[in-house]
Amino acid sequence: MATQERSEKIGRPVRPEPTGRATGSKPGSGALTDAKIMALKPPATGQVEYPDTIVPGLRVRIGVSGAKTFVLRKRVAGKNRNITLGRYSERLTLPEARKKARQILSDVEMKADPVAALPKPQKRSATGYTVNALWPAYKQSKAELRKIGEIERVFKRHILPEFGDRAADGITRSEITRFIDDVAQRTPVMARNILAYFSAFYTWALPRLDRLPGNPCRDAGRPPKPKPRERVLSDEEIGALWHVLEAEGAPFGPAIQLLLLTGQRRNEVFEAEGAEFDLERALWTIPGERAKNGVAHLVPCAPAVVSIIESLLDHDRGDKLLPARGNWEVGPSGFSKAMARIRAALEKQVGRPVPHWTLHDLRRTTATGLQRLGIRLEVTEAVLNHLSGARSGIVGVYQRHHYFDEKRAALAAWSKEVTRLQGLHRRKSRLQKV
Template structure:
């Protein structure tokens, strides 16, 4: 805690005290407080006299206790609001200080002296570069880095790794799970992997705190498959979407490949003379290089996308030719609304990954053998996994080409049917 004095006019002008929020302060109410537009704003607590929450322009919320000591107004900084200092803990700390001030002969002695912050050599921030280097050989190192920088380091970066508890991790994961259960499981898995690496390097760490932390339940497997009417209507909606999402999602629908494999594709992966798309092992989810024969419609889309001559990406972001596009959420909102308008009725929620499942289901309906369907999807399960996968080395290249050609013809048929239906009087 830090001792401050807010009697000067300069300080007072920067801190504005507003009326109490309705009812006592709570953690939920504090979390909902918006950043100050300028300076700082203090919100008073109705349960402990002098206790306030100070909010700055960055949105950081700090508990302060204002008390008159030895004839002078003092601001006592209790600490930053968060998991380690909730409103309940702040009230407890404030009441103790108020009690000490009343009892001590020297009131100023009741105020704890500010302590120098000790930078722990084993904070997550300090250990992260070595851990990142240890994982540099992994194909998924980009995902490891993304999860650490977006989730783990902002929450625990300045904490000693051997001081983070199982309950703290559980609460952290629970908060993420309220928004995205799948991401919560991924974050916990990456955090646990870090501790497996860190344990031999931390003498005081008794065990992996992630091991017994609460884990969100595995989400139910999705079963969404677009109907024939939805497939045909979606094709026309994509006609109106334009670059980059229109042609890119058409390519995704025609080939059944994963979203990142399409949107992060490099120009060098395509051989127009052979009408072949080669997804390298480094980019394939299962680490196996994948050869995708291009049907006529897919070939036409790729040829059109390759007309630009800037950067290495097949589908570059606007204004950044070396990166893939962003703005997926807004694009999907437009496409879902457009599909409902085109179909003329509510459409169940669907995602880009559902298009991959839709193609797989469509190939089965068209009589394509399961092992060929799995080969087309580069999916190592079922017929291509286990001992069978070890000895069965046939890559089904010709069969994949025939299957994708058949599926492209089916999508074209459904698009024609949707167009004809839209012309009929209602």
């Protein structure tokens, strides 16, 4: 029988791992895996550490909050040193944590002064405030902002996993620069947004931290503003995408169909609530607090949109039109994996590589399609809820409720066009199979 995998609880004797393991396992099965980490349950009290058998000293720690953190334990100069590597997340995966741990262990072995090779522990602030400790008060101070949902999403997904456990006045400009540079390699726009939100946090925190000399984000490296995107899906791609979305199912399938048919913004669709829809009048009212420009927006619904909404509404399930699977109180997550899956399926449908596209490109595709159908520019801007160009300034104030009938006609025409493109794709697919 293989040795039972064990965990180590801080300050207490070693006890068996709660998840257990079947007997007769192969040697080396005590190694950490993503499945094991995701299955870990938070302890009732304290913290629990689970060792990795592949990289000696590497452990994943879970506390009562459920947060999972990689730590490296190394004995140096007769003393155990604990090095926090970071939160288990999309940015710090298990392979990345192992790579990081191996680099530190190698540095320790190669340096003449092994203690100097280890990352120096950050000094705690006089207040002891970490970013995690300050976050609830900061969030409360911004509760009235229209974009508080986006601020919270950026903090929870990017900033808190990286810096949450750190003393707020111990984070340096260079650390933030490296972090932002790393994000910018994948998503330059998001990198700029993260830096802006983190800088606003430090502007708020500055008078609350005596030892904070200044806003470390102020002079941190800022990625250049990306060039405006011009990607518009072709007719062939639109027809094929609709076929893919029908097979995808909720929440992403119908949500992306709504994005394409209405031209509204991603958050406006994915955070929609059932109460915003009046199906008898075929009308979707996006409240001002959820609209990017703060202006309540009336979106006439074409019959295809009404059909999608009817399939999603479940008043016994909760307020969210598109809830997360297993949690009806919040919106869906897992956008990166879903988009990778949908992009791959689209390429399979068209039978060739498809240039990269994003959810926001669907909004541009809708706008371009409306123009191609002969819809006037000011009506297209009204559909998109733009207060720029023809509807900006004082003109926009008086035209806010204009063009309703024109918007309904425009979106109905675009829905018919998408249906036509979907039909063309189906006929083409049948002919190819013959």
